[in-house]
Amino acid sequence: MEGSPRRTALRRLRGDRGAIAGLVLFAAIVVFVLAAPLWANHVADTGPNATHTTEKVEVDGEPREVVSVEGKPVGPLWLGAGGKFFLGADGRLGRDEMVRLMYGGRTSLFISLTASLIATLSALALALLAGWFRGRVDAVISFLLDVIWAFPVLLLGIALGTALAVGGLQLGPLSISAGSIWIPTLIGAFVFAAYIARPLRGEVLALREQEFVKAAVAGGAGSGRVMLGELLPNLVPTAIVLFTVNVANMMLLEAGLSFLGAGVQAPDASWGTMIAGGFEQIVSSPRLMILPSTMIFLTVLSLNLIGDGLGTALNPRSRATTEAHTGRFEAEYEGA
Amino acid sequence: MSAFLLKRLARMLGVLFVISVAVFLIFNVMPNEPAAQIAGKSATPQLIAQVEETWGFDEPLPEQYLTVMKLTFTGELVSYTRQLDVDEEIWKGLPATLSLCLGAAVIWLLLAIVFGYLSAFRAGKATDRVLMLVSLISISLPIFLVSSLALNYLSYKLELFPSSGYVGITEDPLDWAYHLILPWTTMAVLFVGLYARVLRANLLEVMDEDYVRTARAKGLGERQVRIRHVLRNALLPIVTLFGLDFAALIGGAAIITEYIFSLGGIGQLTANAVADLDLPPVMALSMLAAFFVVVLNTLVDIAYTWLDPRIKLERAQ
């Protein structure tokens, strides 16, 4: 007799080397970004936004300019100055690249995880309502999803970025200050809810025809109980996979939005703003672009490995999983 | 079926309408004063008022919306920042963008088919693992990284490829291709992985289908079975996937690539117009993009209902 589906899934996961590698990598990245305050206070002795344009740093006894007169930032000093400017300075403002990389990671991960969470929960709700009730409810929800899908995210991003830079947003009791990281978070949640809802809705449509659902209805269960008790638990595996993949997509979208000035606001660090800044210095200091891009790459890679592993473990042949990767497509390039 | 189509058409129009209103409202909610921009930095309030009158900015919002929509559909839209004809600009930029996207697509689809095929039919073996790792890396790479590194090292430093400009295919086909090789490759690198993975998954699914076993039982050669039956059937979802992606491609990856390689296509046009907060081109391009997405979405949905009768859509109603 087979063990519970959950145990089977875990067993498959444990044997999946790719997924394990992904988990280890992701854990390492999380540790890296959580260590930010430790590094900043005890090693680098500076914060992520503190400028050191005219300062000098001692390397092996010799003073070196953090930023040269012509605006060239100092390169990686590694441990030459006791860990200060480990990865060098981030540009003409002379901020510590390593410190910013770590703090930036916290911001980027927070935004990505939160946005994906909101998106996934919203998508689950929308998918359940649309898929279960069909008819007019489905028509309205599907219509909304179509609108969001076709929406020019670029414009929304810049518009919100500009409008909110000036005055913040007041929506009844909700107030978002300008420059808040909730802006890229909500933009991402908005966009991805639509992309996740589609495959989930498809799955609800398939599930509702199944025996156990019909049995529940016959047994007198109301819509609420069916949706929450029967359908939702069966959606969770797919939702988890979609969530994981979408954290990856969101990282890329955040980078794109920050590139356009609609994401995290200067002078705060996120991997996206660091890429935008690094882009302008690609000829003289390519590491400024390569470092944050590599962090995003590694995070996205690890999440994809985990997502793949989860997908295979929970649902070996799920079409929804493949569609999850489809959604990623639009998302990345709509926003970036 | 026709009721279904009519419903979808109505829905399409509905979506386009909502998008146009949303774009218009966003533009008007922003702290942006096109009259002041058109009139120039030294403009006095009187001059700005004059400009507002000429361009109709002093009319109530619903009227302004109708004016913009009318201009969009009659092809008489004129941009705020440079008083250029929007349609003409879109027309001029289209060849570059289409060349870029279609060319890159051909490359990555071909490669994806090869990768996916090899992976699926050697599932679990070394080839499969390597190709899937490559695919994984491919989908994890950020686009601006690949393009800017390619530009910096292959074009600037090694001078292997030109760093800017688009040459029309009718002008000089070889030069056209030469200018596009780098942009094509950088875009293809990012999408190969995605399609290879999807194709592999589809192939694995189709491989076990009954009609494939039947074909084998009939005595057809293995390769024939693979290509004629398995591959062909697995490709259909790929093509529909591509249809959906293409529209989004133009609004996304193309923008960055066009900017980095100075290709001057409509992707760049969109980015500039949005950055300039220039409503007319933004409206026209948003509608165009939305139109494509919605039309292709509809076609894909229709295709899916034919392909997979298990998922009945509106027809069940």
Add this chain to the structure above:
Amino acid sequence: MRKLGAVLVVCGAIAASAIGVAGCGSSSSGKEGGTLKVSFVAGADYLDPQLSYFAEGWSSMYNTYLPLLTYAHAEGDAGNEVIPALAEDLPTISKDGKTYELTLRKGLKYSDGKPIKASDFKATIERLFEVESPGIPFFTDIVGAEDFLEGKAKEIAGIETDDETGQITIRLVRPRGPFVNELATPFAAVVPPGTPAKDQTPNPPPATGPYEIVESNPGRSWSYRRNPEWARNNAKLMPDLPSGHVDRIEAKVVSNDSTQVNEIEQGDANWMFDPLPPDQVAEVRARFEGTQYRTVPSNSTYYFWMNTTRPPFDDVKVRQAVNHALDPAALERINAGEITSTQQVLPPAIPGYEQFELYPHDVKKAKELIAEADPADRDVTVWTLNISPNDDAAAYYQDVLNKLGFDAELKTVNANSYFTVIGNPSTPDLDTGWINFFQDYPHPDDFFRALDGANISSVNNVNLAQFDDPKVNAKIQELAEQQLGPEQEAEYAELDREVMEQAPWAPYGNRSLSLFVSDDIDFDEVIWSPTFAGDLTSFQFK
């Protein structure tokens, strides 16, 4: 052969009149002819002289559309001098400063062969108003102009012309010091009567200068060739103006500024209009300084404005503290060395400039002043746009304010909305922010306009500090009515000092731009005009 002859005549005349055009008389072994390739990050805003307001457009039309007067084809101070172009001589100005008289040279022709008439000037100014040009404010002092703008009159009464004699008389409502400079701007460049009153960029009007625009793809590319009527006709009538060396000029828009640099290095382009991206300054300097690259001054002031109507910047001590706290060394690095420190309102090349240092860099002093002022409100919003390195300069400024004990927040606005947003005094939290100003023409009034209380406007406000000192206002307006002479220059210098004692601004630099050409261009011959950037007539191949 005729072409060569014309060039020699021009060279001789210029050498004789010592206007200072480099190279004609020197040992130039440069050859005539060839096609010059120029690249722009942003194309000319308009190729229509009455509409263009950006440097790209002005630079592109300097040698194509000539006004009655123009600027000398020289660098630095010499390039600020107004000389006659289509007019025979500089205007005769009446004693009360309200009447200007000029005479159009006889025999001038447009590139389509039609003769240029005095009444064309009047039609051109009327067209300026009809197209709702950003240049209108410079010409509203002409009698009858306001009526014409508002549609109350069919013509501008204050301009009288006589096609027989070529006489042009302009009457002003009040004397206007900078008017001569304004007549030399492209806004007043003469175009044929009947040129439609809408943007002609896709189809530029016939030229009057040495180069005519033959192809125009707005926003993408445009090209010139020698104006045949110039050699045939106009050059002889205007011997002081250069005819240019190259035969054709091709301009194109390249969105990626690193690519611009790369193309010059590889010889695929000959000149890039835009300054070097800050990232590549060090490398280009190291490799090409003196042979293909040099810095050129610009008449510009970069500064942080402080809103004098709101705390904490309503206290002069706080403003002075800011001036003390900013470190020129830091701002120099942030601008990749392409900025020269200043604390004056006027840039060095503008008449009336005098250097003085009221606020040496002294953080201790700054903190003392803050302690004395002890502002209650320490919440400050620093505004900036999203263009590098100016956004970095603002981030640095924010950091400086924080170190002084304020709680400063940075707000970045999209470049295209920036001026509109900060130019609206009712925008909330408008405390301080970044701004720059590049001259419209080399006259000090152009810079002081932003400090005149009368110019505080509810939209497109240029007086961002909302500085309103009646004595200063009176001085600015008084000087604006006088013609510029040594006495006026001394008074402007005095005014600069007086204003800076109240420190409504924290000026931090004058930007240097860069001249970078490919190696087949004769580097020593290129002229950088303070108003028109690279002078296309000065480029020649080695």
